[in-house]
Amino acid sequence: MLPTAEPPFDPIFADEPLLIPNYKETIISTVGLPFYADITRPDEVPADERERTIDLAERILRAGGVRTGFGHHEEVRTSMEAWAPNADEECDADSGYWRSHVLLMSPQEMNFGQLDGEPEVRYKKAKTVLAWARECIDSDVLQEIERSQAEDIKQAWYDAAEAELSQREIEQFAEDxxxxxxxxxxxxxxxxxxxxxxxxxxxxxxxxxxxxxx
Incomplete structure (x- = not known):
């Protein structure tokens, strides 16, 4: 029986958690391994909530085109720069918070969806992208992108579990x-x-x- 646990990530745009508690253990047991099997986290899977936030922000920036309504990174920058001053008015602690982080992002970061810098800097940029997206991109599109992220995370664990099972079968065959x-x-x-x-x-x-x- 699987141990009880909380959902691994809180939903950001979705109405409910997209990954069930113990989703990793469930996937591992589904392929035929013990749920407690020690499998290295795939590179594609965020290690924590911060990495997951950064990954989601980068996915939103990469979506572009018809899905988000922004066909070019300059349109994204223009939209962010127009959004930031109004958003700053609601940020009493730091009236220039959002604008300062928008200006930190280069056209290349926006165009290729790859946020640069130290982890803390990348996280702040990601939070800025998500705050902007919530106001400027259709919620259905954002939920679709978040669902896609969750499906990719599950698939990465499934592939890793399948690879581990195959390796164990090979080793078992060689031994006996x-x-x-x-x-x-x-x-x-x-x-x-x-x-x-x-x-x-x-x-x-x-x-x-x-x-x-x-």
């Missing part, structure tokens, strides 16, 4: 080759260079597969 496997029967090759061999019937013709010592 089974007597039969998918229609193939273990064969005593009686040859020192052959680690293991199997024979199968291929439409009446015997076929042999062998693993040789490296």
């Amino acid at each position: 080759p089974p007597e039969a496997l998918d229609g193939w029967t273990k064969l005593d090759a009686d040859y020192d260079a052959v680690t293991v061999a199997y024979v199968a019937d291929n439409h009446g013709t015997p076929s042999v597969a062998a693993v040789f010592e490296g």
Whole structure:
């Protein structure tokens, strides 16, 4: 039984969490591994809420075109620069907060959706992008982008779990080759260079597969 847990990420634009509690363990057990299997986090999966926020902001910047209504990074910059002063009026703690972070972003960052800088700087830029997007991009589009992020995270874990399962099967086969496997029967090759061999019937013709010592 899986341990109880909170949803891994709070929704930003979606109405409810897009990743269920223990989603990683559920995926791991679905492919046939114990849910507690130690699998290295894929590079595509954000390590924490901050990385997830940065990734979502970059996805929004990369979306562009018809989806967001901004076909060019200069349109994005123009929109952000127009939005920031009004948003700053509601930011009592720092009246120039949003504008300062908009100005920190280069056209290249906006065009290619790759926020530069130290983690804290990237996070502040990402929060700026999300605040702007909430006001200037249709909510349905933002929810779609966030759902896509969640699906990509799940797929990355699924691929990693599948790869781990395959590796374990290979290691198990090397350690203890089974007597039969998918229609193939273990064969005593009686040859020192052959680690293991199997024979199968291929439409009446015997076929042999062998693993040789490296």
